[in-house]
Amino acid sequence: MTVGKDVSSLFTDVVNCMQTENLELKKLVYLYLINYAKSQPDLAILAVNTFVKDSQDPNPLIRALAVRTMGCIRVDKITEYLCDPLQRCLKDDDPYVRKTAAICVAKLYDINAELVEDRGFLDALKDLISDNNPMVVANAVAALAEIQENSSRPIFEITNHTLTKLLTALNECTEWGQVFILDALSKYKAADAREAENIVERVTPRLQHANCAVVLSAVKMILLQMELITSTDVVRNLCKKMAPPLVTLLSAEPEIQYVALRNINLIVQKRPTILAHEIKVFFCKYNDPIYVKMEKLEIMIKLASDRNIDQVLLEFKEYATEVDVDFVRKAVRAIGRCAIKLERAAERCISVLLELIKIKVNYVVQEAIIVIKDIFRRYPNTYESIIATLCESLDTLDEPEAKASMIWIIGEYAERIDNADELLESFLETFPEEPPQVQLQLLTATVKLFLKKPTEGPQQMIQVVLNNATVETDNPDLRDRAYIYWRLLSTDPEAAKDVVLAEKPVISDDSNQLDPSLLDELLANIATLSSVYHKPPDAFVTRVKTVQRTEEEDYPDGEGGNSESPAHVPGDAGASSNVPPSAVRPPAAAPAPVADLLDLMGMDGNNSAIVATDIPASPAGPPLPVLLAASAGQGLQISGQLIRRDGQIFYSMLFENSTQVPLDGFMIQFNKNSFGLTTGAPLQVPLLQPGTSASTLLPMVLSQNLSPGPPSTLLQIAVKNNQQPVWYFSDKIPLIVFFTEDGRMERSTFLETWKSLPDSNEISKDFPAVVLNSVETTLDRLATSNMFFIAKRKHSNQDVLYLSAKIPRGIPFLIELTTAVGTPGLKCAIKTPSPEMAPLFFEAVEGLFKS
Amino acid sequence: MISQFFVLSQRGDNIVFRDYRSDVQKGSAEIFFRKVKFWKEDGKEEAPPVFNLDGVNYFHVKVVGLLFVATTRINLSPSLALELLQRIARVIKDYLGVLNEESLRKNFVLVYELLDEVIDFGYVQTTSTEVLKSYIFNEPIVVDAARLPPLGPASLFMQGTKRMPGTAVTKSVVANEPGGRKREEIFVDIIEKISVTFSSSGYVLTSEIDGTIQMKSYLTGNPEIKLALNDDLYVGRGGVPNYGGYSGSSGSGAVILDDCNFHESVHMDNFEVDKTLSLVPPDGEFPVMNYRITQEFKPPFTVNTLIEEAGSLKAEVILKIRAEFPSNITANTVLVEMPLPACTTRVNFDLERGVVGQNADFKESQKRLEWSVKKMVGGSEHTLRAKLNFSQELHGNITKEAGPVSMTFTIPMYNPSRLEVKYLQIAKKSKTSNPYRWVRYVTQANSYVARM
Structure with a gap:
């Protein structure tokens, strides 16, 4: 049972053992029931009698066990019988039974909220807050807090009266109960500074607890109340009291340290004085796990001041020579950030950076150049003397960000670097191959150089660059920027100077500073996950139940069971905001898919982002091929197709549930295939109610895990869910989805490549049935599949078209299409370094022309 | 509150799995293990103890090579979850005497009984072995402790x-x-x-x-x-x-x-x-x-390191450690480690003559020198000489690429x-x-x- 074997067939036999006197056996039977009652709801009723009997047993352990177990069985028939025993147990003489019953109310609320309210369990629970047993109080608080969380009505409001009671219980509670109570109290807003001080006084002793959860929850309470306290003396005193326990958290296990550090990071942003003198405790130990080291570094930067900077720099310098590359990079960047933060220490920071550059470890140099660029922005015209040293490492730069930073420096200080034009020119040779980030910097730097030194050399360079950045590029950002420069330069060079060489605003180190309103929200969530992720709770807490409810609401009455209703249901609640359900039904006739295709063409791939957002909500596309028929999948039908969108491959899938039960827990796996195609993210399919369907776009990635043998289009897929056996089926991989957006080839490159490949790599195939009616529409259509037109010539009455395409791992296809417009017959010849791909290619082309 | 608790072996096998709220999918253990094993995010190669994946938050701690994991969907206190995981490990150890895969598997009925008392509907009830004693009825099955890695x-x-x-x-x-x-x-x-x-x-x-x-x-x-x-x-x-x-x-x-x-x-x-x-x-x-x-x-030990370049592709490292505590006390399992430059190809060691229980090794894959001394009496001093050979010139950067020297040891009494x-x-x-x-x-x- 516990290792995943299905033993539900033994249900009746197990239930027969339930009446045993042996407590060990009874517990096992109960555990079994929790696991299997749901799959055998009709048989579960057999257990009810014993449950009810047990809930009146003289032994409190058995009474508690009965209600505890009944609450875990989410079967309506059991739930009905739970109410009476629960009512009794809430008033039981034994505290163990009462505390179990308190939690049981929360369980019942989760199954049937109305029942809890109708039967008055909420009031009974509130009464337990005044119980004389602190364990019962803690559980009652926990249960009420959870119920409040899931209800929109005010149920559990902490009044002045409850506050006093809970603060008293706090002292006697177990450690975990203290956490429940502190967390519940953190929602209480004190009326004035005096009340806040009183609360803080009661909570402060908790800081001395050995349990880290208690300490952090107490810190949270104190921080919240401090907002109200006006006396600076009291605040200063509290800060002093909080510091040692916070530091002590760093002596706990590394996992706890990590949580503590993420919280401290927030606290020092709001109250830097708390740990101002404790920077030494954040120095990294050599055996700290990397996740702890990274967080410590971040806090060291935050605590660095003129007073301790020498010590801090010494540490950073030491870290920068360690083995772990990521940690080293972060340390180098930390030095730069200190330089930006502390003006008086900037010079010392820079000299440390220069020392590190001299060790000539490649990634250290690159990281240093990136931060030095920021230092130049922060202190203009101060440290330019070091540029010469930087230029020495020019040819070792191979990371885009480092390259871009260096180019920025050259452009910005072109007038002080004698050979600035030579340096830039050396980068220009590889302009087309550079990443966009570098191209943009090169463009700007060249313009700056030209404006500063309008001589012949730079003039030629600027022409090359502008030509490259306008005519030869596909990148709209680069093209737009180039055109703006071009027009500026050609209409009014003086204005260009004003714009391009304008004085830049001085930057400050706010790279890791949180927005104040977000910071306040996170501080209110200290000691929760939110404070570890540094994200507000609603950014990651998903309410499963809410989603289900919206789904139901999407069906106005009667529509749910109607088989005529559209086959596609917006998979998630968010999608319905894009296309209101009313707009989809009744189905908007046929033109929809055509319009979609035209859109794609009209936009020329420039703005595919807009198209992409529409996709999850546009169920009106052509139906996806069925991969697993409902007849083969015991009522589950899966359709799917590989598609390419926005430079990425997706598996567009549709799941239709025509079984009698809800299906959930969908997972997918792909067998090894010729392209290493595999999932880039887990499959996202919501709970599928009977008769509904869900569509999803599964991002796909290419791994190195290729299947051996000649390339094949076979894609074997396995899908499973929690209710059914694993389904295996297969699909064909259309080669077209791999054609990348950067497959366009220069005419000259095309010719050279064509010549360089041996004739044995040329393969051709005839498609006698294919008719092309217009060259232009054909080319447009091919372009949307990332097959790019290069040239055209006439050969007697036939048109010969040349195109290029590229698939990942840089394999190009050079394509020659020969046909006579309007008459059947198309000859396709390709040349490629991987001729074994040819059959796959022809298959793809045929599919394209047939559709 | 906590949705699930499970214990995984180093290979990712499910040893214990208890679902408290059934709001997280059953396959979470497998999803978790795959994510942690192949972690590569934010430039870190080790998964942090807390992370979120598709709306499920995973907490984990490592105890004697086992992964103790909890999941939740809500904005729970992470220190509570992590502390709880440590405590569960401690309670189980109290009951079983030793904590390892074998003892957990042999005692799984007892472990489940414990888990049901420790957590109810995701809420921690108690982690005190003392309190639990009155609710637990299974007897532990003792496993042989001699060959097992100890805890704590x-x-x-x-x-x-x-x-x-x-x-x-x-x-x-x-x-x-x-x-x-x-x-x-x-x-x-x-x-x-x-x-x-x-x-x-x-x-x-x-x-x-x-x-x-x-x-x-x-x-x-x-x-x-x-x-x-x-x-x-x-x-x-x-x-x-x-x-x-x-x-x-x-x-x-x-x-x-x-x-x-x-x-x-x-x-x-x-x-x-x-x-x-x-x-x-x-x-x-x-x-x-x-x-x-x-x-x-x-400090109980002082460390002296001397590096001398001996030609362009050679250097000598002299490590000297001295025990600064009284002579009636003996330190155990002293281990000295020192990262060497990446271009180090070969190291020849020169241990003191006539000393037993010492061993020096060059871990080539990690480019690290390891020197172990089994016992070290207070007041004594030991020296290691190592001759390094490099595949390329270091231009006086040896001290920047080598070190720091780190030590581990245990000193009883x-x-x-x-x-x-x-x-x-x-x-x-x-x-x-x-x-x-x-x-x-x-x-x-x-x-x-x-x-x-």
């Missing part, structure tokens, strides 16, 4: 020292001895983990002691215990009289704790007055008191803070029984580093 700091005492009864620490607190009657005994361990960073010139840059007074009681009848600590013990750096005139490294003087915290069973009514703690120890292993000291202390248990009083009515009391001290290196 108290296991230090098992390493070769004859003074300690080796089996006691792996004894279940609930199971009876083979002889029938339980032996009345109590263990009080003062465990100090020290961190020291030496500068390249040998000065102490930072030093810190993380101490714990750990107790494990096998006494029947839950008698009250009094634990008296040093008279000159102070908490908080501001609380010491004549703090200005105090000289830290002289060896005498007050013991000053920066901060300390206590187990919930401890009464500290007299702590301020006579530095005694009184408590009724619950069953099982628990920390009576944790403390932290940044007051200067004498020694603690640098000089905190001591002056007496351990057991209030017991019967005069006939006199329980065994074990007060043990040990010092262990946490991060002991000498920079170059």
Whole structure:
């Protein structure tokens, strides 16, 4: 049972053992029931009698066990019988039974909220807050807090009266109960500074607890109340009291340290004085796990001041020579950030950076150049003397960000670097191959150089660059920027100077500073996950139940069971905001898919982002091929197709549930295939109610895990869910989805490549049935599949078209299409370094022309 | 609240799996393991203990090679979840005597019984072995402890020292001895983990002691215990009289704790007055008191490193360690490690003549030198010479690419803070029984580093 074997067939036999006197056996039977009652709801009723009997047993352990177990069985028939025993147990003489019953109310609320309210369990629970047993109080608080969380009505409001009671219980509670109570109290807003001080006084002793959860929850309470306290003396005193326990958290296990550090990071942003003198405790130990080291570094930067900077720099310098590359990079960047933060220490920071550059470890140099660029922005015209040293490492730069930073420096200080034009020119040779980030910097730097030194050399360079950045590029950002420069330069060079060489605003180190309103929200969530992720709770807490409810609401009455209703249901609640359900039904006739295709063409791939957002909500596309028929999948039908969108491959899938039960827990796996195609993210399919369907776009990635043998289009897929056996089926991989957006080839490159490949790599195939009616529409259509037109010539009455395409791992296809417009017959010849791909290619082309 | 709790082996096998709220999918253990195994995010290659994946939050801690994991969908307190995972490991260990894959599998019925009492509907009920005893009915099945990796700091005492009864620490607190009657005994361990960073010139840059007074009681009848600590013990750096005139490294003087915290069973009514703690120890292993000291202390070892270039592709490293503690004390399992430049191809070692129990090795894959010394008597000194060969010239950057030197060691019956248990009083009515009391001290290196 516990290792995943299905033993539900033994249900009746197990239930027969339930009446045993042996407590060990009874517990096992109960555990079994929790696991299997749901799959055998009709048989579960057999257990009810014993449950009810047990809930009146003289032994409190058995009474508690009965209600505890009944609450875990989410079967309506059991739930009905739970109410009476629960009512009794809430008033039981034994505290163990009462505390179990308190939690049981929360369980019942989760199954049937109305029942809890109708039967008055909420009031009974509130009464337990005044119980004389602190364990019962803690559980009652926990249960009420959870119920409040899931209800929109005010149920559990902490009044002045409850506050006093809970603060008293706090002292006697177990450690975990203290956490429940502190967390519940953190929602209480004190009326004035005096009340806040009183609360803080009661909570402060908790800081001395050995349990880290208690300490952090107490810190949270104190921080919240401090907002109200006006006396600076009291605040200063509290800060002093909080510091040692916070530091002590760093002596706990590394996992706890990590949580503590993420919280401290927030606290020092709001109250830097708390740990101002404790920077030494954040120095990294050599055996700290990397996740702890990274967080410590971040806090060291935050605590660095003129007073301790020498010590801090010494540490950073030491870290920068360690083995772990990521940690080293972060340390180098930390030095730069200190330089930006502390003006008086900037010079010392820079000299440390220069020392590190001299060790000539490649990634250290690159990281240093990136931060030095920021230092130049922060202190203009101060440290330019070091540029010469930087230029020495020019040819070792191979990371885009480092390259871009260096180019920025050259452009910005072109007038002080004698050979600035030579340096830039050396980068220009590889302009087309550079990443966009570098191209943009090169463009700007060249313009700056030209404006500063309008001589012949730079003039030629600027022409090359502008030509490259306008005519030869596909990148709209680069093209737009180039055109703006071009027009500026050609209409009014003086204005260009004003714009391009304008004085830049001085930057400050706010790279890791949180927005104040977000910071306040996170501080209110200290000691929760939110404070570890540094994200507000609603950014990651998903309410499963809410989603289900919206789904139901999407069906106005009667529509749910109607088989005529559209086959596609917006998979998630968010999608319905894009296309209101009313707009989809009744189905908007046929033109929809055509319009979609035209859109794609009209936009020329420039703005595919807009198209992409529409996709999850546009169920009106052509139906996806069925991969697993409902007849083969015991009522589950899966359709799917590989598609390419926005430079990425997706598996567009549709799941239709025509079984009698809800299906959930969908997972997918792909067998090894010729392209290493595999999932880039887990499959996202919501709970599928009977008769509904869900569509999803599964991002796909290419791994190195290729299947051996000649390339094949076979894609074997396995899908499973929690209710059914694993389904295996297969699909064909259309080669077209791999054609990348950067497959366009220069005419000259095309010719050279064509010549360089041996004739044995040329393969051709005839498609006698294919008719092309217009060259232009054909080319447009091919372009949307990332097959790019290069040239055209006439050969007697036939048109010969040349195109290029590229698939990942840089394999190009050079394509020659020969046909006579309007008459059947198309000859396709390709040349490629991987001729074994040819059959796959022809298959793809045929599919394209047939559709 | 916690949705699921599970324990995975190093290979990712499900050893224990308990679902408390069925709001997280069943396959979460597999999803979790795959994510952690192939973690690559934010430039880190080790998964942080807390992360979110598709709306499910995963918490995990590693205990003796096992992964203890909890999941939740809500904005839970992560310190609660992580602390709980550690405590569950401790409770299970208390019951089973040893914690490992085999003992968990053999005792799975007991483990599930425990889990049902520890957590109800995702809410922690209790993690006290003492409290749990009244609700737990299964008897542990004892597994052979001899060849198993021990858990927790108290296991230090098992390493070769004859003074300690080796089996006691792996004894279940609930199971009876083979002889029938339980032996009345109590263990009080003062465990100090020290961190020291030496500068390249040998000065102490930072030093810190993380101490714990750990107790494990096998006494029947839950008698009250009094634990008296040093008279000159102070908490908080501001609380010491004549703090200005105090000289830290002289060896005498007050013991000053920066901060300390206590187990919930401890009464500290007299702590301020006579530095005694009184408590009724619950069953099982628990920390009576944790403390932290940044007051200067004498480091137990000094490290000297000398690097000499001998030609363009050769260098010699001379490592010298000296034990700075009294000669009646012996350190165990001393290990010295030093990263070498990446272009190091070969290392020849030159150990002192006639010394036994020493070993030096060059771990080529990690480019690291390892030198182990089995036993080291106080006051002694050992030297290692290593000749390095490089595949390329280093241009005087050897010291930047090599080092720092780090050390790990264990020193029984020694603690640098000089905190001591002056007496351990057991209030017991019967005069006939006199329980065994074990007060043990040990010092262990946490991060002991000498920079170059």
